[in-house]
Amino acid sequence: MPHDPLHTDQARFKWRELDRAEPPKRAAAERISDFHEIYSLFDEATIREQASRCVQCESPACVTGCPLGNQIPKWMALAAEGKFLEAAELSRSTSAMPEICPRVCPQEKLCEASCVMSPAESVCIGAIEKFINEYALARGAGKVPIAPPNGKRVAVIGAGPGGLACADLLSQWGYAVTVFESQLLPGGLLLFGIPAFKLEKEVVERRANILRQQGVEFKVGVTVGKDITLTQLRDDFGAVYLGIGALKAKPLDCPGAELKNVLQGLPFLAQKNAPIALGLPPVDVRGKRVVVLGGGDSAMDCLRTAIRCGAADTVCAYRRDLANMPGSRKEYANALEEGARFLFLTNPIALEGNAAGEVTAVRCVRMELGEPDASGRRKPRAVKGSEFTLPADLVLIAYGFDPVPFPATSDLSQVAVNDWGAIKTDENQMTNLPGVFAGGDVVRGPSLVVHAVRDGRKAAEGIDRYLSAP
Ligand SMILES: Cc1cc2nc3c(=O)[nH]c(=O)nc-3n(C[C@H](O)[C@H](O)[C@H](O)COP(=O)(O)OP(=O)(O)OC[C@H]3O[C@@H](n4cnc5c(N)ncnc54)[C@H](O)[C@@H]3O)c2cc1C
Known part of the structure; x- marks a missing residue:
């Protein structure tokens, strides 16, 4: 068996010698005078050290604790060796926004809560995920392979994290994706809800630009149900994804x-x-x-x-x-x-x-x-x-919020909803209307960015199956 330094007993017990570190954070007195993010990145040496604290569990609970099933121990092993680009590539393979989730996820309730060393000593997964992906993006890496066009078209309604995640995966598979968004910029609550001190707006804009480079077309300032009907979209596109959020304030x-x-x-x-x-x-x-x-x-x-x-x-x-x-x-x-x-x-x-x-x-x-x-x-x-x-x-x-009710006059009202107005979907995220899929807050009620990303990716898989069926 080849020598694998990360699987020796000595490497497995690095956490005994090294305490968990928290990423550098600006002092409260300084940060309250602006809206910039409050955390900065670890340096490379600290990232390698902190990643080496991962025990490399055989059945890693952090992977199941992440709604996206991120392959955390695998990219920890790569990061510990300083192979940050490879680590980022792996991280990107399961996430549409691997630089955004670490900024906004409540890791203490998800991956880090599932770490065997949780709570006080858990590996600082979020900070390492942010570092490797920022490292890759700063070097023009972090790109995914794009399949040649397959001639099929999908409409995504709503450019929140769920819609963007759905568009991301479908565009990688060669679909022509058009995103329709009411606001003048893509991002949904990433842009118009979550403040910049948690997630700077340039980070969201950079992700939208990556999608544009992948061939995703954005039609902003277009409200489906008002400027264009669902029926028109169903006629023009093979499938439709509804990622319209839950924006009716209680x-x-x-x-x-x-x-x-x-x-x-x-x-x-x-x-x-x-x-x-x-x-x-x-x-x-x-x-x-x-x-x-x-x-x-x-x-x-x-x-x-x-x-x-x-x-x-x-x-x-x-x-x-x-x-x-x-x-x-x-x-x-x-x-x-x-x-x-x-x-x-x-x-x-x-x-x-x-x-x-x-x-x-x-x-x-x-x-x-x-x-x-x-x-x-x-x-x-x-x-x-x-x-x-x-x-x-x-x-x-x-x-909190509920989904905005569809006006009775709009054909969106053909989409079946439950008793509190959330869209009902099957195990493929498909609604009662064939070829119309939905996910994120409009299905779950107010939730998390990572859940919307997960739904968008799951719907993309459902759409691919639907449009590939003989
Ligand atoms: C203030 C605030 C802070 C939050 N902080 C966090 C956090 O720190 N971490 C975290 O994980 N989650 C957080 N959340 C929750 C998170 O933002 C949401 O769960 C997530 O954005 C849902 O994604 P989505 O894609 O389903 O919908 P949204 O992000 O709501 O996006 C829906 C998009 O659809 C568009 N749209 C709606 N109707 C139409 C239409 N008819 N035609 C065209 N476009 C339409 C909207 O304009 C919007 O851009 C926060 C939420 C709020 C409100």
Whole structure:
């Protein structure tokens, strides 16, 4: 058997000598004055060391912990040897956006949570994935082979991560892919939701350009159902992928919700973060006391954006406790470092306003966790007599999203949805309409970038099977 330095016992136990390292992060005081990413890359020596901490498990749980089934131990072995380009090639083979996922994935709940050395000592998979792929992209590598045109056409509706992932795989297989996108730039929530301090907009633009080089055509500023019908697309293309997201914000249901300066979180984030003017009304945050309602990624992003926009105080009110908060722990820690405050087990019951109709306070009640509900999470219930008032000049609602209902007049309404409006799909991601596929948030409800990428790739496989059938 040839000598393999990574499979000697000595190499397998590198983690005993080397602690997990965290990627360099800018100090909170510095980073809150701009919207640039807060993490930078490890140097090459550290990457090799950190990758060598991978135990090379025979049945690697990190691979099953990654929704994309990324071949993590294999690229760890290559990275440990300094073969960064080979590592990146392998990483790219299972992911449409291997430089974007490491920036936004909650690794502490996915691959790194599955590492045998988890939690404190897990291999820093995300930081290594980001390094190898940035290394390759900086050297003009990271490209995938493109098959000659196969003469078949596919329409992708929505240029979020799911639509882009579907377009990526199909274009590699020789399909002519046209992406129809309502916004003027491709990227979906990568561009108009997730703030630049987590994912700089140039990174998304670079990925869209790679797709253009692969032959993907983008038709931006086109809303399917308004500017063009689904029927037209089904006539013109062999298959259609619906990756239109879930962008209908859940409302705040309490008295005073209609007061001035009570805003939905997503338009606020888009107004502050989008790389182009969206015509949204400006929101002045300077010197304001900001209360963010909710406990997901959007809530963390609202807090951190408000801080960067000069808020005097930023408080998150969330009805469950930290253990049950859906937002990423990494981003929670970052928000704390940047000065956000958290009130757990706290729910708004009314908003108070002044004579000008502007919000002045959030009336809250303390909560306690009761019995588990149908989802298995303990249900919060109000504690009698525990009401208190939280001063507020700006309230941002971050309660999550539902799919936007299709207008009854649009032929999109032929697509079958479940009782909360999410598109129903089969095991190939195909909807009730033959040749019409769907994935990402419009199928799952609000989820993760990596899940949308996974759905887009799975749908591409389904489309390929559908269009290859005799
Ligand atoms: C503020 C915020 C922060 C988040 N942070 C994270 C994070 O840190 N990590 C993470 O993993 N996930 C995060 N998420 C979730 C993640 O962004 C989504 O799960 C993911 O973007 C869903 O991808 P998608 O392709 O299904 O839809 P989207 O990204 O929503 O893209 C859908 C696209 O379809 C377009 N579209 C809709 N209707 C039409 C139509 N009729 N015709 C043409 N185009 C149409 C939309 O304009 C949009 O561009 C965050 C979400 C939000 C809101």
